[in-house]
């Protein structure tokens with residue numbers, strides 16, 4: 531029996547993944563770009579064990595629901611297929627950030643699981659292969675495998691749809707100040723949301739324009755051009771939420787305080803502060819700025835009614851094995 535432990539960070543998408551062209555393989559409708567979030571992580575331990583009579587999953591010290599175990603099995607089955615290992619596995623996973631603050635843990639969780647499981651089975655997968663493996667559990671997880679600023683390539687199929695690093699974590703001291711607005715569990719998760727994307731008449735134009743936005747975002751990151759990044763990041767977030775709001779049934783993730791923060795950020799920018807926002811499938815607002823003003827921005831966010839707490843994270847490293 532061999533045990534391996536891996537650590538991976540969640541990520542925040544600057545250009546969003548929304549909708550799949552192949553649901554089972556999680557092949558996305560469009561490419562996406564994100565930044566790993568330093569300081570926040572999932573640590574996952576995997577052991578293949580001949581004494582087990584089934585795969586076991588412990589999440590934050592509690593046994594996990596069947597649906598989650600099923601997704602974890604997708605990764606374990608693929609690792610067994612690749613390695614020839616036939617034993618069941620015990621998986622123990624823990625986040626260092628409280629669950630229910632609206633920071634999606636599926637990205638860091640499936641990235642850490644893919645690395646820990648493949649190492650425990652004796653595999654040494656390339657970064658691209660590891661990213662493809664993580665993608666099968668959760669699309670955004672493929673972006674938590676490489677370091678820093680990351681692009682998930684659209685690809686033509688399973689073999690070439692994976693994420694690559696476009697800049698290292700120390701390339702740009704960009705900070706994500708997460709204004710936590712609700713700790714409630716979201717009503718419609720992203721897996722269900724991806725299924726609804728195609729019902730919106732706005733999904734097709736959003737997807738058709740994605741290559742242009744990806745270029746703008748990649749160039750803004752490489753040039754450390756905050757104003758250019760702010761323009762494309764807010765546009766992309768608004769486009770995704772427009773698709774969500776015009777799906778059948780419609781998805782509306784914003785709370786009143788979400789809008790309050792959006793207006794505040796726009797007003798600050800109007801007054802000359804380089805700051806912008808992006809919002810995932812929930813009410814929290816990810817407020818981006820450079821490190822020089824991040825304390826000031828976090829302090830301002832903390833004074834807004836309806837903001838429960840502010841988490842602050844810079845660019846994070848790759849998924850890695852614990853020594």
Ligand code: DP6
Pocket residue numbers: 542543545546547548556562634636667668669670671720721722724810811
């Ligand atoms: C809005 O990767 O969580 O955060 O593949 O079903 O696990 P599954 O979906 P997931 O979707 C992420 C959606 C998003 C945008 C993004 O991170 O790109």
